[in-house]
Amino acid sequence: MFKTVLFPIDQSREAREAADVVVNIVQKYGSRLVLLSVVEEPVADSPTGDAMSSPEVVAQLLETAKSLFSGQGIPAESIERQGKPAFTICDVADEIGADLIVMGCRGLGLTDEGATESVTTRVINLSPCPVLVVP
Numbered sequence: 001m002f003k004t005v006l007f008p009i010d011q012s013r014e015a016r017e018a019a020d021v022v023v024n025i026v027q028k029y030g031s032r033l034v035l036l037s038v039v040e041e042p043v044a045d046s047p048t049g050d051a052m053s054s055p056e057v058v059a060q061l062l063e064t065a066k067s068l069f070s071g072q073g074i075p076a077e078s079i080e081r082q083g084k085p086a087f088t089i090c091d092v093a094d095e096i097g098a099d100l101i102v103m104g105c106r107g108l109g110l111t112d113e114g115a116t117e118s119v120t121t122r123v124i125n126l127s128p129c130p131v132l133v134v135p
Contacts, residue, residue, distance in 0.1 A: 002029045006098040008036045008089045008123075009065055010052055014104025018134035019068065022102050025132075026074050031099075033074055035065050036092050039082040055080070086122030094128045101131045 007022045009015045026033050037058045052058060062078040069076040079096075081088045093101055103120055124131050 002031045002100045004034060004096055004098045004100075005029075005031045006034050006036060006089070006093050006096065006101045007065075008038070008085070008101065008103050009061060010037065010085075011057075011061060012104060014134070018102055018104045019065070021132070021134045023069070023072055023074065025100070025102065026069075027072075033069060033076040034092075034096055034098070035062055035069075035076050035078045036089060037062050037078075037080055038085040038088045039080065040085060041082075055082075085119045086126060089119070089123050090126045090128060098129050100129060101127055103131065103133060105133050105135045 002025060005022065005026055007018070022033065025031060038052065039055050039058050040052045058080055062080060066076050066078055079092055081092060083091075089101065089103075092098075101123060103123065105120060120131075120133055124133070
């Protein structure tokens with residue numbers, strides 16, 4: 001059913017909690033797992049800080065996530081991209097032919113306008129495939 005699962009990650013608690021759901025789905029369906037992390041352009045007064053604007057931090061985050069899944073017997077591919085997270089997530093989902101995107105209900109991408117402008121909300125509205133939002 002879910003041949004390819006895309007799991008966009010950042011340094012949020014919600015992304016870490018969503019990892020358990022990803023493990024269950026990938027094991028149950030024998031899915032290909034693709035991890036994605038987006039290097040964001042630094043924005044003045046951004047609530048996300050500078051963590052996700054550092055390519056080194058993002059690369060380390062992806063390696064740590066790959067190790068976590070590998071430790072559970074799940075091979076994972078990783079993709080690092082630069083851009084606006086919601087658009088990049090949807091573009092990559094389209095490129096890899098993802099059957100499902102799994103993400104936390106709110107990551108580091110919450111804007112000053114609140115949850116209606118979160119990365120998760122934007123992905124839900126733009127995604128080329130189903131999105132599973134983990135609370």
